Amino acid sequence: MAYISTQGLGQASDPEHSDRDPGSSSVRPSGEVLPYRQAMESIGKGLQEEYKRNCAGVTVLRTLSRESLTPLEKVKKLERKLEVISRLVQGQKLISKMVGKYRMGKISKKQLVASLQGILHAFPELKEFPFPQGYAVGSEAQERAKVQCELSQARWEWFASQSGRPVARRAALNGLGVGQATSGNVCSGYKPGEIKTSKTQKGHLPVDVRLTTRGLEIADFGVNWRGVKEATKQEQLLKDWLSKFESNPNYRLRIIGYSDCIGKEKNNNFLREGRAKRVYELLGKNARSQTIFVGSASPGTYITDNSTVEGRATNRGVVIEIYTPKPSCPYALKDALKIELDAARKTLGLSAHVAKSFLRSVGALDARGRFTETILDNKYWFAKLYELITYYEIAEVQRFEHPGFVLHFIPIFYNLYHESLQNFWQGKLNQISQLWINHFQTAGRPSWNSVSGFANQVLKSIVTGVAAHIQGDMAIALEQAYRSYTAKYCLSNLRFDDFRKDFFENNRPIFEMVQAAFFLELSRRGPFPVRPDVGQFIIGTGAQLMGGGLDIDEVYRWRAEAWEKAKKRLGQ
Structure with a gap:
């Protein structure tokens, strides 16, 4: 009768043959020599127990399934993968980190490609054992457990595939099915x-x-x-x-x-x-x-x-x-208008509150001899302008092709201004841009000595405020709004430029309405001894003839520059 040593799994009966086959980790260390049939049954049982132990509770994505490998080659390759699993996980985490930075606009596509090339050079194992596209890599312990399970199954399959060993095949197939199909x-x-x-x-x-x-x-x-x-x-x-x-x-x-x-x-x-x-x-x-x-x-x-x-x-x-x-997507696109309208209205209330904070009722008379609130700070004019813009964008929301996005943008954009204003009041100048510092320091207590002096102060408040907000904040707000809106409503098919028309062609009539309303407010609050509607006409005509003031064309040039900056930040 032929004999086989359990100290070398699959070892031939010839004592001079010393090559070890895969699966040797499952044999008993006793060194006893068993008859061939008993040894095969012992090995099969050991491999079966190893497979059940290593695969209990483990879901395996079999990464070698598409490769044309013999059972023995698969075992060898999985043993190699187990050796380098730590570096595989480490390298893949670095790749995911760089891709995340690219998607957030923190690095350019060129920088991403260079980073990925560097990572693959440092971790060549990633080319040897690539992770499937879209696969979420877990911790090292989780990935090690999956590979160990794959390896245990591969050893078992190798053992079952050995020709001329019917007892080995039956022992190996008996009870297969931990997280997989049964052996039948x-x-x-x-x-x-x-x-x-x-x-x-x-x-x-x-x-x-x-x-x-x-x-x-x-x-x-x-x-x-x-x-x-x-x-x-x-x-x-x-x-x-x-x-x-x-x-x-x-x-x-x-x-x-x-x-x-x-x-x-x-x-x-x-x-x-x-x-x-x-x-x-x-x-x-x-x-x-x-x-x-x-x-x-x-x-x-x-x-x-x-x-x-x-x-x-x-x-x-x-x-x-x-x-x-x-x-599934947490918010349905059909509900976007209602959801974003509620948020935009809250921003309108906040903008009105901020503008009103620059006014006081002190019993003053206006140029027409009527009691009126007194403007304590020329910051009022930009704050009021913002309130008017917010009001008309909400009131005219039917003009937009993507009204939900326009409304979603309103609180994001306004909060950048409001946060800067709060930081200025609290003396945190290092937390706001120089553009905002210029606006807040320029727009101080108003002068009522002359109409021209009053008008110049209003002009400085508006120009510095609009410049700070559009040139400094708008690109940031557009990027944030696009990312949060498309994620909120799962709109992976919409590109940034799909919203452009709403911010230019469709928005232009609203700015003209705001301009007219602002001239009316300026006439009502300013030292003009005429009716507000007459003052509105005079101010509006003067702005067109003399230049300065609310130059909508200049504002739109700034907006176009901000749009391109945001587009670049988004990598589109």
């Missing part, structure tokens, strides 16, 4: 009429499509058939899920083909591959792009037991493994 260790032959019935539309199963913890199972393919039956295609559950796969861009799919245990392995692998491809062809264009693997199950793995007609019919099938989609 009992392989009975077909019963009379089983093949013929399998090729009918009715088949052996009451339903061919069902949802399980693994995913969507499509079963009851005919014996030696790869095509999906027409009756199977008509099952409503399959239709519903095909529609879901096509309409939800967050799904990631793996399509794995199976066969029953009867027949030569080469033919069964051909059937498994073909069945997976036929199911893949049922998917729509979008779902196909979201499929990360199409192929056969590992040799000797099955969906269920092969001992019954129904079990074999189930095994002649395909499993679509479904990676749980991300949570």
Whole structure:
């Protein structure tokens, strides 16, 4: 009787043969010599226990599935991957960090490419073991556990694939199924009429499509058939899920083909591959792009037991493994107008409050001899202008193609001004831009000595305030608004320039309304001994003839520059 030492897994009976096969970590260290059959059973049991232990509670994304590797090559490669897993995780985290910076506009595309090249040079293992696109890399411990599970299964599969060792194959296949398909260790032959019935539309199963913890199972393919039956295609559950796969861009799919245990392995692998491809062809264009693997199950793995007609019919099938989609969008686009309108109205209230804070009722008389509030600070004029702009953008929101985005922009833009004003009042000059410092320090207590002096002070308040806000803040606000709005309503298909028309052509009439309203406010508050409407006309005419004041063309040039800056920050 031949003997084999358990100190070298798979070692030949020839004592001069010293090469160790994979899986040696599972053998007993006792050094005892066992009969061949008993040794094979012991090794198979050890590998089975190792697989169950390492794969308990572990979900594996089998990264080597697409490579044409022999069982032994797969073991060797996974052993190598386990050695370098620490560097793989470290390198991938650096890549994710740089991509995040690029998406936030902190680095340019050129800088991103240079950074990625540097990372790949420093971590060449990333080219050897690339992570699948869209795969979220976990901690080192999590990734190590996944590779260890893959390696344990590969060792087991290698052991089962050894030719001339029927006992080894049976021991290795017995009980397979921790987080994977079952081994179907009992392989009975077909019963009379089983093949013929399998090729009918009715088949052996009451339903061919069902949802399980693994995913969507499509079963009851005919014996030696790869095509999906027409009756199977008509099952409503399959239709519903095909529609879901096509309409939800967050799904990631793996399509794995199976066969029953009867027949030569080469033919069964051909059937498994073909069945997976036929199911893949049922998917729509979008779902196909979201499929990360199409192929056969590992040799000797099955969906269920092969001992019954129904079990074999189930095994002649395909499993679509479904990676749980991300949570659905928290806000529906159809609700955007209402949601953003509420926020914009709150900003309007805040802007009115800020403007009013520069006024006091001290019993003063205006130029027409009526009691009026007194302007204590020329900062009032820019604050009032902002209130008017906010009011008219809300009132004229129907003018916009993307009203939700325009309203979403309002509080983001205003808060930059309000935060700078608060910091100025608190003496935190190092936290605000020089443009805002220039505005806040220029716009001080008003002078009522002459109409021209009064007008010049108003002009300085407006020009310095608008310059600070548009030239200093607008690009930042546009970038923030685009990122937060598209994320809030899951609008990955909208580019930044899609909103441009609303901020230029569609917004221009509103600025003209604001200009007229501001001239009216200026006439009402200023030292002009005429009716407000007359003063509005005089001021407006004077601004057009003499220049200065609210030059809308100049403002729009600033806005165009801010738009291009934001676009560059977004990398578009």
